[in-house]
Amino acid sequence: MSSCRPPGFIAAGQGLLFPPAHQAGQSFHDGVILITVPANPVKSSIHFDLIMAIPTAEIPTSHTAILQHAGGELRVTPNVPVPELEPGWLLVHNKCVALNPCDFKMAARFPTPGLQDGVDFAGVVVAVAPGLGQATGLGFAVGDRVFGCVPSNKQDDPESGSFAEYVKVEAIYALHAPANLSFEQAMALSPACISTVALALHQVLGLPATPYEAQELGDKAPATDTILVYGGSSSVGLVAIQMLKLCGHRVITTCSPHNFDLVQRYGADAVFDYRSPTCAADIKAYTKNKLKRVIDPFGEAATTVLCYEVIGRAGGIYCSLEQYREALCKRKAVRHHLVMGPSIIGRGVLLPEPYGVPPDPELHEWSKRFYRGFQRLVDEGKLRPLESEILQPAGFHTVLEGLELLKEKKVSGKKLVVPLA
Numbered sequence: 001m002s003s004c005r006p007p008g009f010i011a012a013g014q015g016l017l018f019p020p021a022h023q024a025g026q027s028f029h030d031g032v033i034l035i036t037v038p039a040n041p042v043k044s045s046i047h048f049d050l051i052m053a054i055p056t057a058e059i060p061t062s063h064t065a066i067l068q069h070a071g072g073e074l075r076v077t078p079n080v081p082v083p084e085l086e087p088g089w090l091l092v093h094n095k096c097v098a099l100n101p102c103d104f105k106m107a108a109r110f111p112t113p114g115l116q117d118g119v120d121f122a123g124v125v126v127a128v129a130p131g132l133g134q135a136t137g138l139g140f141a142v143g144d145r146v147f148g149c150v151p152s153n154k155q156d157d158p159e160s161g162s163f164a165e166y167v168k169v170e171a172i173y174a175l176h177a178p179a180n181l182s183f184e185q186a187m188a189l190s191p192a193c194i195s196t197v198a199l200a201l202h203q204v205l206g207l208p209a210t211p212y213e214a215q216e217l218g219d220k221a222p223a224t225d226t227i228l229v230y231g232g233s234s235s236v237g238l239v240a241i242q243m244l245k246l247c248g249h250r251v252i253t254t255c256s257p258h259n260f261d262l263v264q265r266y267g268a269d270a271v272f273d274y275r276s277p278t279c280a281a282d283i284k285a286y287t288k289n290k291l292k293r294v295i296d297p298f299g300e301a302a303t304t305v306l307c308y309e310v311i312g313r314a315g316g317i318y319c320s321l322e323q324y325r326e327a328l329c330k331r332k333a334v335r336h337h338l339v340m341g342p343s344i345i346g347r348g349v350l351l352p353e354p355y356g357v358p359p360d361p362e363l364h365e366w367s368k369r370f371y372r373g374f375q376r377l378v379d380e381g382k383l384r385p386l387e388s389e390i391l392q393p394a395g396f397h398t399v400l401e402g403l404e405l406l407k408e409k410k411v412s413g414k415k416l417v418v419p420l421a
């Protein structure tokens, strides 16, 4: 659906012609102008009752973002058009971002000049396009503090990405930041990791992603289990440990000895040194050769081999978050699957095999329910922000420096967070 930006205001709607402000109802509230548009504006095919916007003087038409250039090189790029909104979307003035390995991996693997980088963001809503629908109960308004993650380096939507001054996000995938959660803490929750782990639990491991989902399933909920989260000191590993513990599972993990205490503080029941020559044997002994479910964030040859070795004699499921070598997946009793976090929204991921994912309407419906559970977990303070390093000085150049640290594997047991101003 195309969108338009009426002169003087950011808003959205197909073919909508706005009446002059004096013909519409106009009010001022906390520095925000609320424009009430007549139910049937001239030439509109969409019924809009209320458009919320702030003067475009505060929302520029162009901004700075990190985009891919030739060969996938990531550069801080000025004068990028600010995205226009479609019905049901929010525009967020970005205040803080978190860094993830996909932020450098995507551009390196699929270099496409013009695509916007970055997934995690936290900031303030500056425009709400109509179309949220009363029934959703999402209740976003201009001025709200929000956070979340958006798809990045998106072949079919180049302006989707969080490394930008203004970020567009579909309201159903945005989260309210409670007043007691700073933007830095919201980023340290690691929303992209949370959505990836949720997808891994739901789609591959056959488990509820939240305790609320388990409660709704009642007797039909799968029994709690012992699960190996390989690499538990990684961001995605610490998130997985927390989410599995919230659902009542027993979690075992691997990491370097200097992170043993960290993973236990986040809930791990047992931890093993993945560099120890007896690691696999120790895990098999601990699980009595009955382990069924494994999450491997890395999909490296050594990690795949170890994970396959520790899955018990009856077989199970190997869930990798990175492309792994299928040739190493030799046990017929073990199913293996790659999870692509951005596919959680069910609209498909346009990438070459094996990263491409077809649209999945059922997943789309489930993900909307999951995000309401995600919001509840945040509101109830059940998710703990990861230990983080706030990189300085604020700004996009520091984002690029932080990505170098991730690329060089200089980050252990903490989330890199970068304020933008």
Ligand SMILES: NC(=O)c1ccc[n+]([C@@H]2O[C@H](COP(=O)([O-])OP(=O)(O)OC[C@H]3O[C@@H](n4cnc5c(N)ncnc54)[C@H](OP(=O)(O)O)[C@@H]3O)[C@@H](O)[C@H]2O)c1
Pocket (backbone or CB within 6 Å): 100, 101, 102, 105, 192, 193, 196, 230, 231, 233, 234, 235, 236, 237, 255, 256, 257, 259, 274, 297, 298, 300, 303, 320, 321, 322, 339, 340, 341, 342, 406, 411, 412, 413, 414
């Ligand atoms: N599919 C998806 O959508 C998706 C989403 C999120 C993440 N991922 C993938 O998950 C992986 C981790 O991402 P992240 O953001 O969590 O990274 P991260 O926090 O930067 O990971 C750093 C940690 O990983 C551990 N580590 C690194 N290589 C390891 C290895 N070969 N074996 C065991 N532990 C290792 C280190 O543990 P120690 O210092 O304790 O040794 C370190 O603490 C990346 O490969 C990323 O691409 C995929």
